[in-house]
Amino acid sequence: MKIKSISTYLPFALLFASCVSNNKEQPVSDSTFVDSTNTEYTLSKSDRLEDYLLALDSNDIQSVSKVTAKFNELFPEKDTVQGDKAVGLIIDFMNKLTIFGNRTTFDENQNYSALVDVEFNEGNADIPEELKADYEKINKNGFRVREVEGMPDLEINPFYIQNNFYPYISKNFEIYLQQMAQENKEGFAMDAAIIIPYQYLVQRVIWWEDFAKNAKDPWLKAKADEQYEWYLTNLTIGMDNTPVIEGQQVSPYFKDAYAYLTELAPNSAAYKKLERYINFLNDNKIEDAKALLPTLIGSHMN
Structure with a gap:
């Protein structure tokens, strides 16, 4: 994976070095020009x-x-x-x-x-x-x-x-790399199907959410946000061969995943974002749930 x-x-x-110009009311002298060959x-x-x-x-x-x-x-x-x-x-x-x-x-x-x-x-x-x-x-x-x-x-x-x-x-970047290495070792998907237990998927969403929230360096936060969005998108719609909705019903894998998310991290940004969607799915209001997808994943939709 x-x-x-x-x-x-x-x-x-x-x-870049900046130079301060002379008083604008005075004639511009040669000293105001910078010789680019010496810069x-x-x-x-x-x-x-x-x-x-x-x-x-x-x-x-x-x-x-x-x-x-x-x-x-x-x-x-x-x-x-x-x-x-x-x-x-x-x-x-x-x-x-x-x-x-x-x-x-x-x-x-x-x-x-x-x-x-x-x-x-x-x-x-x-x-x-x-x-x-x-x-x-x-x-x-x-x-x-x-x-x-x-x-x-x-x-x-x-x-x-x-x-x-x-x-x-x-140390923060080391933690980031260790997490990436662990996830690579465990795998994630094969043949367009999620292959890890639902608990791992939910845990990764929450781990990256927390890491991104606490990352102080903007570039490292951006990388963590990418991982968070990737996993959250897969938690929301699944993959081609492991979709969330199968034949107008919620797949058992994701039904368990959402129950686990609700129990594990009810105060997380991920749960709060998906709460209405999860409730619709739990009530078997599939069309209502689908209607929320553009606002949940936007450009990630096929």
Whole structure:
């Protein structure tokens, strides 16, 4: 399962020098003009890393090793403010690679099932000889192999992020990444169907709501809001193969999920937003419930 993740971090503004003009009633002297050839704009470390990332190949997973080396060059010491932004950029880039890097990583004639979950199963010794070079390349560049609809698929390896970047990020961002890693490990959906217990879905909605509410950095709050909206939308309408409403009735999965939400977090923003909708569904007023959907999820509707 790929948590929607993943997403674009907010651009970071450059600091520009300003000059104070002379009294506007006085003639403008030559000293008021700035020679642009002598003006220097200092890029932050995260800006420099972003420029470096833009030049890398987002189809080649070996780009991750290159950007990790560049990160170590730019961040010889801890700097959590800049580190959060820089690591966020790297993770965004790695998320692109999980989409575009598959075709350059996997041979359609090769069976990669032996590599699935090998990091979590501690089965490295069982890797077939013909896959060892592939595994080394994948692992060295921060990925692991999962299986989606019988096909190998790249996923970010949380151990790589932890080992290479945790010392340079804030505690809040570390918590964010740990939650994302846990959710990736547990999974979420397969074949357009939710596969986790309803309790997990509700818990994730509430967890991200609380985290976003307490996040002080605007860019981190924005990322948390994305996760919250993603899970809340799925709690509201389900997915193609696990819809909330089936044949003018509420699916048992979501009926249980709404009862659990009501019991677990009746004061949450999520419950308050869905309360009327849930009440209509509980009363089997399906059309009334459907009429609320545009105001509940808006652009998320198909």
